[in-house]
Amino acid sequence: GQSLEQPSEVTAVEGAIVQINCTYQTSGFYGLSWYQQHDGGAPTFLSYNALDGLEETGRFSSFLSRSDSYGYLLLQELQMKDSASYFCAVRGSGNTPLVFGKGTRLSVIA
Amino acid sequence: DSGVTQTPKHLITATGQRVTLRCSPRSGDLSVYWYQQSLDQGLQFLIQYYNGEERAKGNILERFSAQQFPDLHSELNLSSLELGDSALYFCASTPSGRTTDTQYFGPGTRLTVL
Numbered sequence: 001g002q003s004l005e006q007p008s009e010v011t012a013v014e015g016a017i018v019q020i021n022c023t024y025q026t027s028g029f030y031g032l033s034w035y036q037q038h039d040g041g042a043p044t045f046l047s048y049n050a051l052d053g054l055e056e057t058g059r060f061s062s063f064l065s066r067s068d069s070y071g072y073l074l075l076q077e078l079q080m081k082d083s084a085s086y087f088c089a090v091r092g093s094g095n096t097p098l099v100f101g102k103g104t105r106l107s108v109i110a
Numbered sequence: 111d112s113g114v115t116q117t118p119k120h121l122i123t124a125t126g127q128r129v130t131l132r133c134s135p136r137s138g139d140l141s142v143y144w145y146q147q148s149l150d151q152g153l154q155f156l157i158q159y160y161n162g163e164e165r166a167k168g169n170i171l172e173r174f175s176a177q178q179f180p181d182l183h184s185e186l187n188l189s190s191l192e193l194g195d196s197a198l199y200f201c202a203s204t205p206s207g208r209t210t211d212t213q214y215f216g217p218g219t220r221l222t223v224l
Contacts, residue, residue: 042215
């Protein structure tokens with residue numbers, strides 16, 4: 001099976017940079033995804049890493065180290081609207097479904 | 111707006127009852143996934159359909175069933191409802207040519223069992 005660990009809560013200041021870590025254990029590995037979910041809203045796809053390294057999409061970047069079974073989501077120039085829950089998710093192999101972490105609640109303060 | 115639609119938005123019912131949740135994937139998407147999200151359990155995968163056929167199954171209770179119709183919309187049926195079934199139910203779809211890792215979620219159905 002798969003299991004993921006991520007911090008339950010993170011607080012950061014508007015305009016700053018925050019990193020949300022995710023470690024995973026899985027038999028087989030296809031990739032690490034990140035999703036954002038605002039309170040009362042639906043999860044929204046942010047990024048996907050299948051290979052080691054950093055992927056950048058605007059203010060958001062995602063990193064993966066397959067050898068360390070570790071990844072992170074980096075949010076730069078934080079804005080109040082970034083306050084949300086962030087989930088990492090892994091897919092073990094083939095058509096196995098995504099398994100989501102329990103989520104990190106990010107609070108951006110002024 | 112992800113392009114995935116779900117109805118109804120809210121549903122309040124009593125224990126022992128049966129309900130049906132409906133999902134229409136994005137135009138052209140063949141895969142549909144159902145998830146249950148509750149405060150203490152996070153986002154739990156229930157079941158996946160691909161072009162009308164069941165593709166993968168998660169921790170879906172025997173009281174729950176789903177199907178995907180020829181027009182690709184999907185329905186999740188929940189029966190003999192219990193208080194613990196109160197949760198947000200999401201469906202999601204994956205664009206053709208993309209992997210399961212990229213999913214677009216609908217707005218969800220909030221089910222309250224009294």
